[in-house]
Amino acid sequence: MKEFDYENLNNLIITPEMAKKIGQIGELRGQLKNIQQQNPTMLDRLIEVAKIQSTDSSNRIEGIYTSNTRLRQLVEKKTMPHNRSEEEISGYRDVLDLIHQQYAYIPISDSTILTMHKRLFEFTASTWGGHFKDIDNQIITTFADGTSEVRFNPAPAFITPTLIDNLCNNYQKAVDKEEIPLLLLSGAFVFDFVSIHPFRDGNGRMSRLLMLLTLYQIGYGIGCYISIESLIEKTKTNYYDTLKDSSVGWNENTNSYTPFLNYFLSVILQAYRELAQRVKPDETCKVPVKALILDALRSELKPLAKRELVGLIPNYSQITIERELNALIKEQEVEKVGGGRSTKYILNNKK
Structure with missing residues (x-):
């Protein structure tokens, strides 16, 4: 069975490039520590915009969208969804709000993941919301020209609950020990969750919500002001390429986390840079x-x-x-x- 080696992440070597990015993120995080005191009105607008962009981008990555006007109305809860896409957008909005407001009280566990998934599909007629997959699935990448390819074959459905439980437990133990930079643990957790692909639908959106949650909990709340999902959408090709590269040997516990973690750090660094640029007093x-x-x-x-x-x-x-x-x-x-x-x-x- 797949093991989650969060003691050393399959003998991960932190490259000079990764170390530099971690350092730059830490420096910007320190500079922006007291950001709430600079311009509350501007920050309120940033939070509002980030929620709309995050809801929009994370769903658009999966081919789910609505008009800009309807999107804003849905995020602001001024209307009810009119179709399946808007139902899924509304579900994402609610889970996103929950994370922003209650992240400190949400444990990283299998029950949390099931609850989030249930809420993600709460507006839809789907029956699989809040349930792990009951059939084996594949991770398929669809390209702009309409062609697609199988990127990865996840673990079978019958061991999915055990894998998710092991993933959450090993991640939390590693976070408590803090022997590996916490940013790398957050990125590795998100990658492994995607690789398990535990649901029939909603895996990508769930991974990005878990990314936001784990970042919040380790002290990197950048997703409150800058949409990380939007940055991922803009670099979607690199996102899928690094997922693919880090998937090689995953089932045999020989995969390298380096490609995805390097990409992950780039996205977080870009988010902090954008915030620093926008919050010029x-x-x-x-x-x-x-x-x-x-x-x-x-x-x-x-x-x-x-x-x-x-x-x-x-x-x-x-x-x-x-x-x-x-x-x-x-x-x-x-x-x-x-x-x-x-x-x-x-x-x-x-x-």
């Missing part, structure tokens, strides 16, 4: 919102959706950003591309 508030919109479009070097602009400019409300964005379009400084939920904005270089 008072001087940012003195810059006109039009200038901030134009600067965001220049620096990102790609078309941006409205929700992305709102996330990049937390010191102004969404209403203000929308008003000034429309003004920039009328002034032909900015133009729209696409339509509907795919609408994005770019600089008008023809002017």
Whole structure:
């Protein structure tokens, strides 16, 4: 049976690159320790935006989505779901809220995982919510051109409950000992959970919720302000590639955690860097919102959706950003591309 070697993570060697990332994350975490005192209003907006982006991105990775308007209404609990996608989005929203509010009191255990999964599907007619898989499954990667491949064959259904129980116990023991950097333990736990693939559906979303929960509990609450799920969506190809690379030899306990952990650390580091960039104290508030919109479009070097602009400019409300964005379009400084939920904005270089 698969074993979870959380004493040394299959003889993991922390590379200089990984050590550097851990150090940089720690440094930024220290600098932002008293972030709550800097600008409460801006932080409240960051929290609001992060919840919307996390709910959106984690579901979009799995091909589940709705319109931007409906998404916001669902996250703010101002409407009820109208279809299966919105039912699953609503479930994710509720589990996400639970983690944000109660993470300190949620144990890492098989019963916790089953409860979270049940809530994830609470709005749907599915009968498997809160139950481990009863049939064997495969981890399949689907590519942009519609083709797919089997990335990994997880352990059979009949030993899944035992594997999850062993995973949770070994992870918690390792966290208590703190002999391995806690960030690496969090990343390894998420990877092993995905590799077990314990449910018929919802494994990817559950892994990202568990990522947020374990990070919170080891003192890295960055997911409150910056959507880690959104960063993963933007680097989805690398996400799947590193999962695949670290899966080789998993059933035989010979897999290397290094590819996935290196990716995991990059995502967390990027999250802290984004937060440091967005929480520039008072001087940012003195810059006109039009200038901030134009600067965001220049620096990102790609078309941006409205929700992305709102996330990049937390010191102004969404209403203000929308008003000034429309003004920039009328002034032909900015133009729209696409339509509907795919609408994005770019600089008008023809002017």
